[in-house]
Amino acid sequence: GQDLSAAMPFNTNKADEYGDAARTPEPGATHQPSTPAATGSTSSEIIANDKVGDGVPPIGENPTVDPLDRVRVDASDRHLTTNQGVPIADNQHSLKVGLRGPTAMEDFILREKLTHFDHERIPERVVHARGSAAHGFFEAYEDLSDITRAAPFSAKGKRTPVFVRFSTVAGERGSTDVARDVRGFAVKFYTEQGNWDLVGNNIPVFFIQDAMKFPDLVHAVKPEPHHGMPQAASAHDTFWDFASLSPEIAHMLMWVMSDRAIPRSYRTMQGFGVHTFRLLNAQGESRFVKFHWTPVAGTHSLVWDEAVKISGADPDFHRRDLWEAIEAGNFPEWELGLQVFTEEQANAFEFDILDATKLVPEELVPVRPVGRLVLDRNPDNFFAETEQVAFCTAHIIPGIDFTNDPLLQGRIHSYLDTQLTRLGGPNFHEIPINAPIAQVQNNQRDGMHRQAIHRGRVSYEPNSLGGGCPFQSGRMGFTSFPERVAEDKVRGKPELFADHYSQARLFYKSQTEVEQSHIANAFRFELTRVQTVAIRVRMLALLANVDADLAAKVAEGLGLEVPEPLPLATDAPIPDYPASPSLSLLARPGETGVRTRRVAIFVAPGVDGKQVTKLYADLVQDGAVPRLVSTMLGKVKSANGDTLDVEVSLEAGPSVLYDGMIVPDGAKAVEALARNAHAIDFVREQYRHCKPILVLGAGETLLDRAMVPKTLPDGSDDPGLFIGDADGFKQALAAHRAFARETDPPMV
Numbered sequence: 070g071q072d073l074s075a076a077m078p079f080n081t082n083k084a085d086e087y088g089d090a091a092r093t094p095e096p097g098a099t100h101q102p103s104t105p106a107a108t109g110s111t112s113s114e115i116i117a118n119d120k121v122g123d124g125v126p127p128i129g130e131n132p133t134v135d136p137l138d139r140v141r142v143d144a145s146d147r148h149l150t151t152n153q154g155v156p157i158a159d160n161q162h163s164l165k166v167g168l169r170g171p172t173a174m175e176d177f178i179l180r181e182k183l184t185h186f187d188h189e190r191i192p193e194r195v196v197h198a199r200g201s202a203a204h205g206f207f208e209a210y211e212d213l214s215d216i217t218r219a220a221p222f223s224a225k226g227k228r229t230p231v232f233v234r235f236s237t238v239a240g241e242r243g244s245t246d247v248a249r250d251v252r253g254f255a256v257k258f259y260t261e262q263g264n265w266d267l268v269g270n271n272i273p274v275f276f277i278q279d280a281m282k283f284p285d286l287v288h289a290v291k292p293e294p295h296h297g298m299p300q301a302a303s304a305h306d307t308f309w310d311f312a313s314l315s316p317e318i319a320h321m322l323m324w325v326m327s328d329r330a331i332p333r334s335y336r337t338m339q340g341f342g343v344h345t346f347r348l349l350n351a352q353g354e355s356r357f358v359k360f361h362w363t364p365v366a367g368t369h370s371l372v373w374d375e376a377v378k379i380s381g382a383d384p385d386f387h388r389r390d391l392w393e394a395i396e397a398g399n400f401p402e403w404e405l406g407l408q409v410f411t412e413e414q415a416n417a418f419e420f421d422i423l424d425a426t427k428l429v430p431e432e433l434v435p436v437r438p439v440g441r442l443v444l445d446r447n448p449d450n451f452f453a454e455t456e457q458v459a460f461c462t463a464h465i466i467p468g469i470d471f472t473n474d475p476l477l478q479g480r481i482h483s484y485l486d487t488q489l490t491r492l493g494g495p496n497f498h499e500i501p502i503n504a505p506i507a508q509v510q511n512n513q514r515d516g517m518h519r520q521a522i523h524r525g526r527v528s529y530e531p532n533s534l535g536g537g538c539p540f541q542s543g544r545m546g547f548t549s550f551p552e553r554v555a556e557d558k559v560r561g562k563p564e565l566f567a568d569h570y571s572q573a574r575l576f577y578k579s580q581t582e583v584e585q586s587h588i589a590n591a592f593r594f595e596l597t598r599v600q601t602v603a604i605r606v607r608m609l610a611l612l613a614n615v616d617a618d619l620a621a622k623v624a625e626g627l628g629l630e631v632p633e634p635l636p637l638a639t640d641a642p643i644p645d646y647p648a649s650p651s652l653s654l655l656a657r658p659g660e661t662g663v664r665t666r667r668v669a670i671f672v673a674p675g676v677d678g679k680q681v682t683k684l685y686a687d688l689v690q691d692g693a694v695p696r697l698v699s700t701m702l703g704k705v706k707s708a709n710g711d712t713l714d715v716e717v718s719l720e721a722g723p724s725v726l727y728d729g730m731i732v733p734d735g736a737k738a739v740e741a742l743a744r745n746a747h748a749i750d751f752v753r754e755q756y757r758h759c760k761p762i763l764v765l766g767a768g769e770t771l772l773d774r775a776m777v778p779k780t781l782p783d784g785s786d787d788p789g790l791f792i793g794d795a796d797g798f799k800q801a802l803a804a805h806r807a808f809a810r811e812t813d814p815p816m817v
């Protein structure tokens with residue numbers, strides 16, 4: 070009969086609902102029902118929190134933290150309990166009839182534990198299943214109320230809390246981060262006018278023009294249905310079969326076969342809203358808009374051979390990178406840019422702005438920077454936040470509106486619909502990560518897992534019993550742009566949609582030579598994996614319409630001739646765009662220097678310890694992430710007698726996980742390293758992947774042992790190889806890669 074009640078803490082998270090009395094109850098006190106006075110809240114929606122509900126969150130404050138606080142659970146200093154709050158005496162043994170006897174049916178503790186476990190998985194997203202997310206804020210550079218009344222843009226310096234999820238498209242939840250694929254870039258703005266989701270990708274165009282084709286596209290790219298292969302890869306027959314029969318895919322293929330589809334980091338990729346949207350100001354005037362996210366760290370990608378190997382070395386490569394950058398205080402940042410244009414301008418374009426396979430060249434409509442996005446907090450719980458977050462293109466707010474893009478129109482349906490299966494019913498908006506900070510009041514009721522406890526007898530409108538509440542906002546509320554439409558009801562598409570190649574060509578010719586060769590190699594790889602020759606041939610016929618050189622290069626790689634080009638779908642003249650240099654990845658080197666770049670410093674007994682310590686400190690000073698790498702973990706005695714702690718073994722941290730390497734001086738150390746094939750492979754892969762290499766003193770011999778050439782084939786200096794020049798190395802590290810070294814096939 071020990072009385073545990075004095076030692077049992079009340080659930081601190083209940084304070085918001087039951088008042089402070091629940092947090093520190095008087096001895097013997099019972100819970101008081103919530104009153105507006107006790108909680109300071111008049112909300113009927115318990116997820117919403119009117120401390121932050123109305124008005125502008127103060128600069129520097131993240132109001133999503135408060136509502137989430139209500140549901141945060143921290144078990145430190147707490148007893149273990151059942152889900153009913155009953156203290157558990159023994160969590161190791163089930164209740165048995167005799168120590169060797171059967172388990173008793175009445176063991177409710179065992180049964181609750183197993184039952185909950187049996188049901189803890191939910192369906193993964195039908196696409197974009199694999200992803201990672203973070204909290205942060207959007208900060209407006211200026212007041213944009215002349216063009217939109219959307220809340221995030223209403224004042225200079227205004228901050229709106231956001232939750233951002235990045236993802237791959239095709240792979241399942243547990244698949245590799247570094248597959249060749251589009252990346253999702255989904256931003257949920259928690260504004261005081263409700264949630265706005267900008268559900269974009271890292272590529273500004275899409276595979277198809279009409280939502281009608283989306284299930285076919287996804288079925289084609291996902292693992293083939295009979296044997297469930299391949300995972301997280303487009304390099305298989307069904308995808309290329311579909312692609313080769315869908316010429317509208319041509320432009321998107323150029324992007325997906327480019328290095329954009331293997332980003333170095335989520336922090337180094339652009340994001341795009343893809344569709345044309347509308348901005349509406351308080352006067353109801355409409356302008357068209359395209360949304361662009363540009364990473365402050367620049368656009369950087371992996372190389373294919375590296376991406377393949379990272380999939381083995383660290384399939385969580387992007388997830389880890391995002392997490393670690395935020396934990397280290399290197400908050401990832403993007404600038405939001407808008408391309409704003411009028412209906413008259415749009416009518417004069419050579420493409421249709423409702424066609425999601427077309428972009429608006431920046432030369433035609435410049436990108437206007439309007440704010441920045443900063444990710445500064447990792448989620449507390451992957452499932453509760455990253456997995457349960459529900460993005461939806463239908464989540465827009467006053468000041469923003471859709472266009473008639475037929476892909477977007479279908480998306481407006483699909484995202485809400487899919488959550489019903491994935492999150493188990495119509496109340497997913499009450500899951501804390503999805504709940505708006507704006508208060509929710511309406512007459513929708515009940516459904517599975519309802520959280521809100523609606524008061525009163527009224528759940529209909531119009532009503533007099535509830536004083537007419539909640540009431541409509543009229544012009545203050547969301548209003549759609551009154552676009553005039555007087556047309557026949559038809560299935561079909563506009564003529565301009567049938568030009569499939571001009572922008573594919575624009576993209577290809579805007580790439581640097583290195584990027585063009587990567588595109589050709591990617592096609593070669595993917596089509597080599599395709600088993601059906603007719604599909605390879607059909608793809609070459611499609612590429613022949615994009616660029617003759619590209620088609621010829623890919624054909625050569627496949628041992629085929631370039632066939633007759635596919636017939637065009639339109640007789641109309643095809644626009645010939647001037648090259649758009651901003652479409653090259655190399656156009657945005659970024660402003661972060663060497664910050665967050667990972668550098669391996671090779672150590673072994675006899676290494677020049679003083680040099681190592683200085684290099685290490687210098688790199689840390691510049692925000693880079695150096696690691697002492699050796700054959701094994703443990704202590705290494707340096708030449709001057711100091712000991713160094715090895716941080717990573719060569720086996721656990723292969724070359725592909727580093728952006729650059731240093732081999733310090735110390736003849737004995739270099740000798741020891743040269744006898745280890747992991748070390749030799751490391752140098753060769755750093756070289757092959759065009760990464761900067763610095764060798765000091767005796768360190769140079771490791772290059773010889775690895776048979777790495779010290780100059781380019783034409784005898785000129787290798788821009789990524791430094792013998793004794795630490796400053797040069799740092800500059801090359803900031804520039805990311807020395808592509809001048811690259812050959813196809815690789816020499817090293």
Ligand code: HDD
Nearest residue numbers: 194196197234253254255269270280283343479483484487
């Ligand atoms: Fe989609 C998820 C982006 C076309 C149907 N999509 C999803 C996500 C992103 C995108 C980033 C993951 C959101 C998250 O992190 O939870 N999707 C796009 C873009 C598209 C696009 C940029 C073209 C411009 N999508 C598209 C079409 C349809 C869908 C045409 C259907 C008609 N997308 C879905 C979906 C998903 C989804 C099935 C799966 C999980 C989810 O919605 O929440 O509804």
